[in-house]
Amino acid sequence: MNNSQTKTKNVNxxxxxTENWIPVKAxxxxxxxxxxxxxxxxxxxxxxxxxxLDQATQxxxxxxxKNFYNSIDFExxxxxxxxxxxxxxxxxxxxxxxxxxQSPVIRKMIIQDINKANMFMDNNVTDTEYYILFREKNPDxxxxxxxxxxxxxxxxxxxxxxxxxxxxxxxxxxxLNGGMTTEFGTxxx
Numbered sequence: 001m002n003n004s005q006t007k008t009k010n011v012n013x014x015x016x017x018t019e020n021w022i023p024v025k026a027x028x029x030x031x032x033x034x035x036x037x038x039x040x041x042x043x044x045x046x047x048x049x050x051x052x053l054d055q056a057t058q059x060x061x062x063x064x065x066k067n068f069y070n071s072i073d074f075e076x077x078x079x080x081x082x083x084x085x086x087x088x089x090x091x092x093x094x095x096x097x098x099x100x101x102q103s104p105v106i107r108k109m110i111i112q113d114i115n116k117a118n119m120f121m122d123n124n125v126t127d128t129e130y131y132i133l134f135r136e137k138n139p140d141x142x143x144x145x146x147x148x149x150x151x152x153x154x155x156x157x158x159x160x161x162x163x164x165x166x167x168x169x170x171x172x173x174x175x176l177n178g179g180m181t182t183e184f185g186t187x188x189x
Contacts, residue, residue, distance in 0.1 A: 030165060034135075078132055
């Protein structure tokens with residue numbers, strides 16, 4: 001039996017398991033490798049609030065972004081994905097500060113910060129991340145497209161870097177699980 005027959009035979013269209021119908025072979029080196037050996041990768045854009053800048057700077061950035069998007073000569077996707085914010089380290093540092101503080105006024109301010117942080121944790125606060133993704137088979141074209149994206153965004157005043165494996169997992173998790181993070185353990189029979 002050849003490889004394509006094996007894949008077709010193992011895919012059950014009525015399967016309740018996502019991995020049985022998603023064409024993802026692997027996630028490595030900041031790329032999603034599909035079953036047809038096409039690779040999906042891109043850049044993660046560091047968020048920047050341009051609306052706190054003066055109007056001329058805002059206009060300049062928006063025009064630069066428009067020119068950048070219009071210059072991209074390959075198919076791409078703009079993606080926004082929510083990622084849960086983990087502030088447990090921040091809470092631990094606040095607790096240490098609280099324990100060390102002698103002044104009742106400082107202790108009161110720290111406890112207010114702790115309460116506010118706990119409120120964020122209770123409300124499942126997320127951080128929105130932005131990506132530009134593309135698919136390509138040729139490794140040289142992948143590198144060229146990545147350079148194009150990073151340089152174009154830098155010229156527009158935005159920092160970016162190639163997606164990491166974890167970034168790509170978050171994107172897949174968002175789309176496949178409605179934004180809910182799943183953390184399954186190993187099943188032992």
